[in-house]
Amino acid sequence: MSDGTVLSDTAADVVKETLAECRAATLPALRDAVGELHPRLARISAYHLGWCEPDGRPTGVHAGKMLRAALAVLAARAFGAGTRTAVPGAVATELVHNFSLLHDDLMDADELRRGRPTAWVVFGAGPAVLAGDALLSKALRMTAEMKGTPEQPAGRTLTEAVSTIIRGQAADLGLDGFPVDRVGADDYLAACAKTSGLLGGCVAVGASLADAPAAGVRTLQAAAWDLGVAWQVADDVESIWGDPAASGKPAFGDLRRDKRTYPVIAALRSGTAAGSRLAGRLSSSGARGEDELAELARLVDEAGGRAEAERTAREHLDRAVHLLGKTGGDPVALDGLAALFRHVLDRHGRRTPAPAATPAMRGAAR
Amino acid sequence: MSDGTVLSDTAADVVKETLAECRAATLPALRDAVGELHPRLARISAYHLGWCEPDGRPTGVHAGKMLRAALAVLAARAFGAGTRTAVPGAVATELVHNFSLLHDDLMDADELRRGRPTAWVVFGAGPAVLAGDALLSKALRMTAEMKGTPEQPAGRTLTEAVSTIIRGQAADLGLDGFPVDRVGADDYLAACAKTSGLLGGCVAVGASLADAPAAGVRTLQAAAWDLGVAWQVADDVESIWGDPAASGKPAFGDLRRDKRTYPVIAALRSGTAAGSRLAGRLSSSGARGEDELAELARLVDEAGGRAEAERTAREHLDRAVHLLGKTGGDPVALDGLAALFRHVLDRHGRRTPAPAATPAMRGAAR
Numbered sequence: 001m002s003d004g005t006v007l008s009d010t011a012a013d014v015v016k017e018t019l020a021e022c023r024a025a026t027l028p029a030l031r032d033a034v035g036e037l038h039p040r041l042a043r044i045s046a047y048h049l050g051w052c053e054p055d056g057r058p059t060g061v062h063a064g065k066m067l068r069a070a071l072a073v074l075a076a077r078a079f080g081a082g083t084r085t086a087v088p089g090a091v092a093t094e095l096v097h098n099f100s101l102l103h104d105d106l107m108d109a110d111e112l113r114r115g116r117p118t119a120w121v122v123f124g125a126g127p128a129v130l131a132g133d134a135l136l137s138k139a140l141r142m143t144a145e146m147k148g149t150p151e152q153p154a155g156r157t158l159t160e161a162v163s164t165i166i167r168g169q170a171a172d173l174g175l176d177g178f179p180v181d182r183v184g185a186d187d188y189l190a191a192c193a194k195t196s197g198l199l200g201g202c203v204a205v206g207a208s209l210a211d212a213p214a215a216g217v218r219t220l221q222a223a224a225w226d227l228g229v230a231w232q233v234a235d236d237v238e239s240i241w242g243d244p245a246a247s248g249k250p251a252f253g254d255l256r257r258d259k260r261t262y263p264v265i266a267a268l269r270s271g272t273a274a275g276s277r278l279a280g281r282l283s284s285s286g287a288r289g290e291d292e293l294a295e296l297a298r299l300v301d302e303a304g305g306r307a308e309a310e311r312t313a314r315e316h317l318d319r320a321v322h323l324l325g326k327t328g329g330d331p332v333a334l335d336g337l338a339a340l341f342r343h344v345l346d347r348h349g350r351r352t353p354a355p356a357a358t359p360a361m362r363g364a365a366r
Numbered sequence: 367m368s369d370g371t372v373l374s375d376t377a378a379d380v381v382k383e384t385l386a387e388c389r390a391a392t393l394p395a396l397r398d399a400v401g402e403l404h405p406r407l408a409r410i411s412a413y414h415l416g417w418c419e420p421d422g423r424p425t426g427v428h429a430g431k432m433l434r435a436a437l438a439v440l441a442a443r444a445f446g447a448g449t450r451t452a453v454p455g456a457v458a459t460e461l462v463h464n465f466s467l468l469h470d471d472l473m474d475a476d477e478l479r480r481g482r483p484t485a486w487v488v489f490g491a492g493p494a495v496l497a498g499d500a501l502l503s504k505a506l507r508m509t510a511e512m513k514g515t516p517e518q519p520a521g522r523t524l525t526e527a528v529s530t531i532i533r534g535q536a537a538d539l540g541l542d543g544f545p546v547d548r549v550g551a552d553d554y555l556a557a558c559a560k561t562s563g564l565l566g567g568c569v570a571v572g573a574s575l576a577d578a579p580a581a582g583v584r585t586l587q588a589a590a591w592d593l594g595v596a597w598q599v600a601d602d603v604e605s606i607w608g609d610p611a612a613s614g615k616p617a618f619g620d621l622r623r624d625k626r627t628y629p630v631i632a633a634l635r636s637g638t639a640a641g642s643r644l645a646g647r648l649s650s651s652g653a654r655g656e657d658e659l660a661e662l663a664r665l666v667d668e669a670g671g672r673a674e675a676e677r678t679a680r681e682h683l684d685r686a687v688h689l690l691g692k693t694g695g696d697p698v699a700l701d702g703l704a705a706l707f708r709h710v711l712d713r714h715g716r717r718t719p720a721p722a723a724t725p726a727m728r729g730a731a732r
Contacts, residue, residue: 038536103499107492126473129495130535133469133502137528140506144525159510162503169496170404 007342015343018336022070025083026090027062030069033091033142037134044131048102048119063114067344068093068202074337075206075220078329088146089205092158095139097198100165102132104194107173108257112250136162146209154208157217161201168193175260180268180279183260189229196228203337207329216327223323227341230316234345236261237309240297252293258282262312267305274303317345373708381709384702388436391449392456393428396435399457399508403500410497414468414485429480433710434459434568440703441572441586444695454512455571458524461505463564466531468498470560473539474623478616502528512575520574523583527567534559541626546634546645549626555595562594569703573695582693589689593707596682600711602627603675606663618659624648628678633671640669683711 007015034045046052050063069090076086104110105118106125112118120128140162143155171190178187200221207217239254240263254261260268264282267275278299281292288296300306321338373381400411412418416429435456442452470476471484472491478484486494506528509521537556544553566587573583605620606629620627626634630648633641644665647658654662666672687704 038533040536040540041532103492103495107496109492125491126469126475127536127539129469130473130532130539133499134529134532134536136499136502137525137532141525141529144510144522156510159503159507163500163507166407166496166500166503167404170406170493170500173493173496174406 007339007346011339012343012346014336015339018074018340019065019067019070019343022073022083022090023062023066025073026066026069026087026094029087029091030066030094033095033138034135037131037138040127041131041134044119044123044127045098045102045135047122048098048113048128048131050114050116054122063116066090066094067340068097068198070340071199071202071224071337072206072209074333074340075203075212076210078220078327078333078337079207079210079212079216080330081206081210085209086206088142089154089158089209090202092139092142092146093198093202093205095135095142096158096162096165096201099132099136099139100169100194100198102128102135104169107169110253143205146205154205157204157208158201161197161204164197164201165194168195168197177258178260180260180282183265183268185265188260188262188265192229192232195232195235196225199224199228199231213328216329219323219327220329223320223327223341226316226320226323227344230313230320231344233262233309233313233316236263237306237313240300241306252290252297255293255296256288263300263305263309265305266308266312267300267303270303270305270308272303274299275305278303313345317341373705373712377705378709378712380702381705384440384706385431385433385436385709388439388449388456389428389432391439392432392435392453392460395453395457396432396460399461399504400501403497403504406493407497407500410485410489410493411464411468411501413488414464414479414494414497416480416482420488429482432456432460433706434463434564436706437565437568437590437703438572438575440699440706441569441578442576444586444693444699444703445573445576445578445582446696447572447576451575452572454508455520455524455568455575458505458508458512459564459568459571461501461508462524462528462531462567465498465502465505466535466560466564468494468501470535473535476619509571512571520571523570523574524567527563527570530563530567531560534561534563543624544626546626546648549631549634551631554626554628554631558595558598561598561601562591565590565594565597579694582695585689585693586695589686589693589707592682592686592689593710596679596686597710599628599675599679599682602629603672603679606666607672618656618663621659621662622654629666629671629675631671632674632678633666633669636669636671636674638669640665641671644669679711683707 030049031051034042034049036042037045043052043056046056047054050059050061052058072090072093073083073086076089077083101113102119105113106120106128110118111121118128119131123131140159143158146154168191171187172194175183175187175191203224204217204221207220212220236254239261240252244251250256255264264278267278268282269275278296281296281299320341324334324338324341327334396415397417400408400415402408403411409418409422412422413420416425416427418424438456438459439449439452442455443449467479468485471479472486472494476484477487484494485497489497506525509524512520534557537553538560541549541553541557569590570583570587573586578586602620605627606618610617616622621630630644633644634648635641644662647662647665686707690700690704690707693700
């Protein structure tokens with residue numbers, strides 16, 4: 001099934017329509033939730049979400065596609081529930097996502113997000129941290145009110161996802177400057193939990209709210225976990241070779257901060273001459289100029305790190321889509337989810353496998 | 367009842383014994399909870415709690431009295447439950463407390479806590495923030511498993527307390543450099559929620575776990591709320607006139623950061639000549655030397671700000687103790703709580719009212 005074709009234009013349009021529809025259904029409740037925070041924290045959160053300028057003037061737009069909300073809504077649909085059933089879960093996942101972005105931007109010292117200064121740059125570290133705390137706290141209050149299946153209460157699902165992403169972020173912090181001779185795939189996969197834990201939480205909360213059988217919830221969660229790994233690996237590729245203008249982030253970001261991303265780890269463990277030269281250069285400390293960063297990127301590529309990363313991302317996406325077909329949910333709705341999964345990887349501008357593991361795309365995903 | 371006498375030595379000894387006993391009952395479960403975090407975050411948390419050095423070597427001690435755990439345990443006892451019933455709530459409140467300390471130290475740029483460098487100074491802002499996130503997440507997972515009264519589930523009580531303290535901290539951030547001609551008691555009381563919200567949550571979670579009637583829980587929570595205001599005001603006095611050696615914090619801390627604390631607000635609103643001079647000096651910006659800070663402190667005192675703060679702290683403590691007697695709980699256990707309330711204010715080295723509102727101290731609190 002990994003024939004390397006991209007989503008057809010029609011399929012991509014259907015996904016975009018679905019995303020827009022899920023966003024429209026969720027955004028008012030998300031605005032309400034943010035509006036209930038202390039005004040100072042509501043302002044910071046609204047700026048971060050792209051809703052307003054630093055001084056509070058509305059922008060009239062929302063930054064981001066609200067992918068996590070869509071995952072929750074589509075997961076609920078896969079088990080027969082309507083959009084409205086999923087909205088509280090969808091809002092809570094978006095709150096958790098933005099809590100983690102607010103804190104991660106500070107942790108990673110990222111100064112730009114979607115081309116705008118990050119919240120900690122604009123409002124200071126303390127207020128940005130507190131706004132993140134407020135979003136998390138609000139999410140967990142919302143989840144505490146949620147119902148779900150008895151074996152898999154929706155609230156507990158999301159509370160566990162929060163622990164998982166924090167654990168993943170802790171592992172991720174350890175990847176900065178990790179000794180080149182010791183870093184391995186396990187360290188990397190532990191860090192992937194920061195992405196996978198939440199994507200798994202999104203589909204699990206949606207499915208739980210739809211009273212899905214526990215086995216179906218678990219399989220769906222495993223599928224989203226694989227999607228998260230694929231995404232993380234693809235993100236690493238983008239961080240080195242992506243177009244800064246398109247990503248809104250500085251070039252060579254991860255190499256600049258000496259982070260052991262997937263392509264770098266694969267290159268270091270390739271047993272190639274380029275991999276050895278890379279190890280030697282990464283072992284020397286000190287700030288690196290643009291030329292040095294470009295040379296590092298070239299060595300990672302020459303050692304096969306980029307190709308290996310692209311293959312790994314595809315494999316995890318394939319497995320994710322395959323698992324979707326095993327959840328026992330509604331095939332049409334699952335096709336919509338599969339298309340969304342592929343779209344997530346497409347957005348990185350990479351070629352992703354054509355639909356295959358679940359019944360052929362039928363333009364479903366209402 | 368505000369006759370100005372301090373707790374008797376015997377009563378103080380009983381409180382200390384109670385605190386030690388509650389700490390001993392709670393500490394193992396707190397250690398377990400911290401031990402379940404990612405090792406990197408467990409280390410940061412353990413350092414913050416005084417359990418280890420930055421490199422992980424154990425200190426063999428716990429920093430702090432675990433007052434919040436004691437409040438939860440004594441509240442449960444007041445409604446007939448044993449210590450064991452209250453322990454999950456007691457641990458969760460300590461986790462929430464330490465989450466907020468980790469984040470607040472960064473927010474307030476405090477470099478010392480109990481005479482040691484704060485966690486963000488030792489481990490960096492990002493890791494310290496993440497450790498705080500992990501403690502909060504762990505607390506909320508624990509509360510999600512808790513039972514309580516149907517009207518007042520213990521978990522929801524604590525989740526709401528978290529929202530309240532975040533809101534209070536947001537108001538508190540606004541007190542830094544607030545315009546001198548506009549700041550008032552309402553702004554101050556909103557910020558007190560950062561302390562009162564959690565103290566209220568502590569007794570509410572303990573009482574809820576003991577299946578206390580909803581009215582009793584609410585009254586107990588109101589009592590702890592007043593205790594929190596008293597404490598906050600007393601803390602403000604200590605921050606200006608306290609002994610840095612005893613508090614482990616720099617002298618004039620709040621004046622240095624141009625914060626509108628209770629004594630300052632009272633002085634500004636006193637209508638005195640000293641208050642006007644204070645307003646003039648506070649309106650000029652720029653860093654202040656030690657002489658200038660000492661002069662500011664003198665003006666606050668001369669304008670009656672210190673006396674007014676001490677009176678306010680006493681009044682709130684009186685009301686807190688009075689409310690304890692209205693909760694309908696066991697009088698002996700409530701005496702123990704009242705003694706603990708007074709002890710909290712005593713620790714600031716100030717004179718606090720003698721026991722009176724509830725039945726006379728009987729050295730109980732078991």
